[in-house]
Amino acid sequence: MRFSRLFAPTLKESPADAEIPSHKLLVRAGFIRKKAAGLYDILPLGVRTLLKIEKIIREEMNRAGAQEVSLPIMHPSELWIESGRWDVYGKEMIKFKDRHERDYALGPTAEEMITDLVRKEIRSYKQLPINLYQIGKKFRDEIRPRFGLMRCREFIMKDAYSFHVNVEDAEREYWNMYETYSRIFKRMGLNFRAVEADTGEIGGKFSHEFMVIADTGEGKLVYCEKCGYAASTEKAEQAEPAIPQGRESLYKEIEEVYTPNVKSIDDVAGFLGVGASSLAKLIVIVADNKPYAILLRGDREINELKLSRLLKVKDFRFATDEEVKKFTGQEPGFLSPVNIGVPLIVDVSVAEMVNFYTGSGRKDYHLKNINWGRDFSVEQFYDVAEVKGGDRCPRCGAPLIEKRGIEVGHIFKLGTRYSEAMNCVFVDESGKERPMVMGCYGIGVTRVMAAAVEQNYDKWGIIWPVAIAPFEVEVIPVNVKDNKQMEVAENIYKGLIDKGIDTLIDDRDERAGFKFKDADLIGIPYQIVVGKKVFDGVVEVKIRRTGKKIEIPLTQAAQLVI
Ligand code: ATP
Ligand code: MG
Numbered sequence: 001m002r003f004s005r006l007f008a009p010t011l012k013e014s015p016a017d018a019e020i021p022s023h024k025l026l027v028r029a030g031f032i033r034k035k036a037a038g039l040y041d042i043l044p045l046g047v048r049t050l051l052k053i054e055k056i057i058r059e060e061m062n063r064a065g066a067q068e069v070s071l072p073i074m075h076p077s078e079l080w081i082e083s084g085r086w087d088v089y090g091k092e093m094i095k096f097k098d099r100h101e102r103d104y105a106l107g108p109t110a111e112e113m114i115t116d117l118v119r120k121e122i123r124s125y126k127q128l129p130i131n132l133y134q135i136g137k138k139f140r141d142e143i144r145p146r147f148g149l150m151r152c153r154e155f156i157m158k159d160a161y162s163f164h165v166n167v168e169d170a171e172r173e174y175w176n177m178y179e180t181y182s183r184i185f186k187r188m189g190l191n192f193r194a195v196e197a198d199t200g201e202i203g204g205k206f207s208h209e210f211m212v213i214a215d216t217g218e219g220k221l222v223y224c225e226k227c228g229y230a231a232s233t234e235k236a237e238q239a240e241p242a243i244p245q246g247r248e249s250l251y252k253e254i255e256e257v258y259t260p261n262v263k264s265i266d267d268v269a270g271f272l273g274v275g276a277s278s279l280a281k282l283i284v285i286v287a288d289n290k291p292y293a294i295l296l297r298g299d300r301e302i303n304e305l306k307l308s309r310l311l312k313v314k315d316f317r318f319a320t321d322e323e324v325k326k327f328t329g330q331e332p333g334f335l336s337p338v339n340i341g342v343p344l345i346v347d348v349s350v351a352e353m354v355n356f357y358t359g360s361g362r363k364d365y366h367l368k369n370i371n372w373g374r375d376f377s378v379e380q381f382y383d384v385a386e387v388k389g390g391d392r393c394p395r396c397g398a399p400l401i402e403k404r405g406i407e408v409g410h411i412f413k414l415g416t417r418y419s420e421a422m423n424c425v426f427v428d429e430s431g432k433e434r435p436m437v438m439g440c441y442g443i444g445v446t447r448v449m450a451a452a453v454e455q456n457y458d459k460w461g462i463i464w465p466v467a468i469a470p471f472e473v474e475v476i477p478v479n480v481k482d483n484k485q486m487e488v489a490e491n492i493y494k495g496l497i498d499k500g501i502d503t504l505i506d507d508r509d510e511r512a513g514f515k516f517k518d519a520d521l522i523g524i525p526y527q528i529v530v531g532k533k534v535f536d537g538v539v540e541v542k543i544r545r546t547g548k549k550i551e552i553p554l555t556q557a558a559q560l561v562i
């Protein structure tokens, strides 16, 4: 492609409504233009990147045994009424009437459409399993379309749906798709995590979100580097805390879990009858003579009855000076400079302590306003992990790492939610009719493009991972009026194209600096600069990601970036 002919209107300034780097840069670099809220024109550079993203998805989905189909975007209301979602899906679904006053929707997802196809065409267990996917437009009237391509009202999704004879086979395919998605995002050069997630609108019992790690992400996730556990923060908070080894039987003994109805620090304050500001206190729970738990609540003034209700233990007292010293390794007065108060010792058995922990201790309000490194040294306490539940791995107890992320893909086990509602059945080996067991698997294709930019940019522009770059190489003749430079640049360009490498040549009669700026902004991974040194038989290759420049002999120029 010749830059002189390329429709890539680059801009010096970001659009006023752009808040995050991908939105700013995709507009500035001429990949997208806004048409209206949540609606974007995709320009040639954008289409090139999307096609590469789609190619990777197609190759991996096909390799995993899925087959591509293309279903209508116009969804007849009857199917959605059958599944029971016509009235419950909500305002995100764009509904309209045709000229005969029949109701339709613009598809926000396609479980109904695919289930209708499969129920009509597949009758026997011999035809199962089957996994069908499509890549196309989806429509969701998002309440707040924003962040450019991240949250649009019209966007491209790859959606796949699988049908099985039983739960085991559906589960096998679920993990097949899990592996496939991992390969897809790895090939795209993205830093991502697959996290356990809620099932949301689509329904079903189990799901994983694929999150691209980025500070601007709308989602929050936690992961454990020790055992590989990863979950959306929401999901992790619902998880049962890890049971320390050897404690299983103890946990089993606990029949009743105390869960005070508290959601915020103010609720706790209300419960104890004190102001929130006086709640930043330290409690050491001594169980079986060891300080197991630290809870930053308590006050000399707190009514004893209220406290025993909160802790659900009867025997407690304030720490003696010796105990303060023993459990904190500090002089008793050490807490006063930071106005924390006096440690409280609650003498309970391990079982009671665990009871407390599995109740209120799992909520994290006791950590607010306290900076462990600053106010206390964590190591001074015994096994803090056991009470901090929320920020420890529920599988192995190691510390969890919390990040923000962008949901680029989502896989679900659907079970028979749709097949039962829509009578999508097959005849099994014994001649009996049974509903098919389903799974569904989505990737936000346009969102992937934005997410990739969130992870790959610098102050000069985008830095595309090679696999999804609109072009892999840009050849830049410094002075197009110089015949020698142009001739060499053209030869390199043609050589690369012959090798099947997507190459752009900036043949515009513009200042070199102007062309370099555009090249960096658009973010093509390799630039080959053909300047004066060409008379010495040398051209320069710049690696966009590192900014590193390498002089190479002309003879090698076309071979370099393969
Ligand atoms: P979100 O939580 O961001 O609203 P979702 O959970 O509603 O997304 P899914 O129903 O799981 O989305 O759809 C599959 C994929 O489609 C998502 O993982 C995401 O990558 C993409 N996607 C969803 N909504 C949008 C949107 N409004 N704009 C662009 N991509 C989207
Ligand atoms: Mg959504």
Ligand code: MG
Residues within 6 Å of the ligand: 200, 407
């Ligand atoms: Mg979601």
Ligand code: MG
Residues within 6 Å of the ligand: 200, 209, 407, 409, 410
């Ligand atoms: Mg989702």
